[in-house]
Each structure stands twice: as C-alpha cells, then as structure tokens.
Amino acid sequence: METLRRTLHERGFRMTPQRQLVLDAVQRLGHATPEQICGAVQRQAPAVNITTVYRTLDLLERLGVVRHTHLGHGAPTYSAHEHEHVHLVCHRCGEVAEVPTELLDDVARRLRAEYGFRLDATHVALSGACSNCADEADATDATEEDR
C-alpha cells in the first residue's frame, strides 16, 4: 500500500497534514468538486484555505493520485485514481452513476483503428437521462438542462 508520504517524497514534495486531509476527503466523497472537498476538509480542520485545496488537487493529479472528470456542468469533480469507471450523468436530476469502462472497449477499439484516437474513458461523463427521469419526461424535450 503506497502511502501518500512516499509518493510525495519520490518526487521531491513534502508531506503535510493538509495534503492528507484533501486526499482523504477525495477518497471519502467519491466524486466531488473542489468546493465540496474544501468543505469536507474544513469540517476537520477549519483553518485550511480553499487555495490550498486547489493547489493540492492539482499536485495530487500530477502525481496520478487523483483525477478529475468533467461531469457536464461547470465544475470538475475529483476522485481517487483507483476504481476506473465511466460516469453517466443525468442532465435532468444530476444523478451520477458509474459503469465499468468495459462498456466503451469496443468504441475505444474503433476509435483507435479508424481515427488513431486513444480514448480516455474515465475523463468525461456520458450525458443523458437516467431511468427515473427518462420515464417522467418522455414527452418533454431535453433542452432545459444543466449549467
């Protein structure tokens, strides 16, 4: 089990309580915006500044410890790098589901073959209507959505 301290030291960075708190929050929250992460951290250590959260997320991402995903609306969300999955975001209710990346294996293969494009399936979310909303809104046009 790779400790954060070690990962940092390997690249010449220092271990700080703030960094551990941010990483803990990211892992605990699943996918969360910088603001949500900051809130979670501040519940444990109120003095931690949001600036530090931004900087730490940036660093952790460069280290490959976390990654961010664009769920469709404005704010990017961060999650621990571990469990790779594709996100499904409902643009009606905002619900986020996760499905195995295998789902896109065929597509990835075709993109690679036909366009030379190497898909990173985890970076963006697929948008659509979740089962609940799809039913309710069957007639309604899907134009009044996010942002």
Add this chain to the structure above:
Amino acid sequence: METLRRTLHERGFRMTPQRQLVLDAVQRLGHATPEQICGAVQRQAPAVNITTVYRTLDLLERLGVVRHTHLGHGAPTYSAHEHEHVHLVCHRCGEVAEVPTELLDDVARRLRAEYGFRLDATHVALSGACSNCADEADATDATEEDR
C-alpha cells in the same frame, strides 16, 4: 426552411438583430465558446454586449436551435443543432474532431437495456489523445492536461 423569426414568434419571443447575429455566428463557427461567439458578433456589430450573447445562447438553446457541449475543459461550446455528432477532444493539443453518433449506438443500446439510461451522445465529448499527440507522447503520462 425554418426561420429564426418564426421559431421565436411561435413561442412568444421577439426577433432582434442581435439574435440573428448570434445564431449566424454559432452556425459559422461550428463549436465555439460564448466569448468566441461574442467576438464574432462584435466584429459585425461592436455594440452588442456579451450579456446579450449569454442570454441569447440560453434562449436559443431552450428553443432547440443550438445546443452546448462540454468539451472537457472549462468552457462550454455552442453549435447549431443540426448536424449531430460525437466530439473527440484531445486533452493534449485541444483538437476537436467529430465522428458520427452511430459510433455510440451499441453503447446507447446497452445503457438503455442494462441501466435504463438514455444516452445523449452529442452533449459531451470523449476525451483522449489524438493520433498526432498519441504518437509523440507515447511514454509521457497523460496527467498534465486540460482545464
């Protein structure tokens, strides 16, 4: 051919020169951010305010005339509703390619069947490395990317 004036009137909105200019710009530019659209509009009518561009894009989207797509980094991009396609964004060089939505037909079918999720293939972009960048950066990790 459905005129903008008519589409507006059908829903009780008014036709204005600004609205035509914004729509023209969106169609002309392909996919563009509000700021780019504003720039294009202002080249023809310098007095048009960016506020109006935002409001107009919002309106046109509610009317189903344009739609916006999240290309992965911060800014949403708008494009005319017509030609449906899936976007491929290179998170290295930012290049945006378009591929037929058929690419995702199988995936859409599976999502529908297995999760009840109705995919809107055109709303988000698939992220990855384009053929140029994939070659160059074969060793490099893909972590220092967008935003």
Add this chain to the structure above:
DNA sequence: ATAACTGCAAAAGTTTTGCAATCGG
C-alpha cells in the same frame, strides 16, 4: 538552514443580475 508549503488578500476570469432606456409587434 532552506526550500517547500500555507494562508491571506487581492486579482483575474467567467457568468449572472438589476435597472433604465429602447425597440418590436
């Protein structure tokens, strides 16, 4: 010791809002 790191305040960038003036139907 000393370079990395943090917090604070301020800046920068983007999108939204309030309002008086203007314009379309």
Add this chain to the structure above:
DNA sequence: CCGATTGCAAAACTTTTGCAGTTAT
C-alpha cells in the same frame, strides 16, 4: 402603447497569483 429585449454597471462565483510567514526535511 406595452411588454420583451438590450446595454451598462455591478454583483456573484470560481480559480489563480503574489507574498510574507511557517513548516517539513
């Protein structure tokens, strides 16, 4: 004419930057 629409200025957010003080090694 009357209400929708616009431009402007200001507000509201989100993210970044500069810097002096603090901390990890």
